[in-house]
Amino acid sequence: MKYTKIILILIFISLSILASGCGEKMNNEKTGESLKEPYTEFYILGPEGKADNYPVDYVLGGNGTVIVGIVNHEQKPVNYTMEVKLENTPLPLPPDKQYISLRDNATWEKAVTMTPPFEGTNMMLGFSLYKEGEKNIVEGDLCTPYRGVYLGINVYQNISENNSITAI
Secondary structure, three states: OHHHHHHHHHHHHHHHHHHHHHHHHHHHHHHHHHOOOOEEEEEEEOOOOOOOOOOOEEEOOOOEEEEEEEEEEOOOOEEEEEEEEEOOEEEOOOHHHHEEEEOOOOEEEEEEEEOOOOOEEEEEEEEEEEEOOOOEEEEOOEEEOOEEEEEEEEEEOOHHHOOOOOOO
16 A cells, blocks of 8 residues: 555656646747747749749730739738739739738738730739838839749730730
């Protein structure tokens, strides 16, 4: 009986030590998570939702669609503003795709359709993301976006100008 009590006491002490170690590990993991650098993911996908098959050849007056994604890892809710520009010329966006509010760890993924207003080859189609209150004006109207992704596109007057576009 005496040995049984000693064994039970030793088991109890061992379990207590083990439990306190687990609690300490959980606290360290939570602290480690809060020390991560806040950031935002910003990306574009092709119309099928994959990182390929982007619309890069357009006919003037026609349109193309990409999927734009934003994931907030800023550790707080954030209001974003998105702009789309072709060769620094702003393209119109509806308000629900221009002004985006996301809570922490939330994802926004929407199809965005563009209609390039002029023709050209090897033009830069830019998607810029700004955090609320952080639109840094560098020079004149030039602002540095918080995040940016770019796609090189061609816009032709008609189909015969580009052999890679085929009529169906």
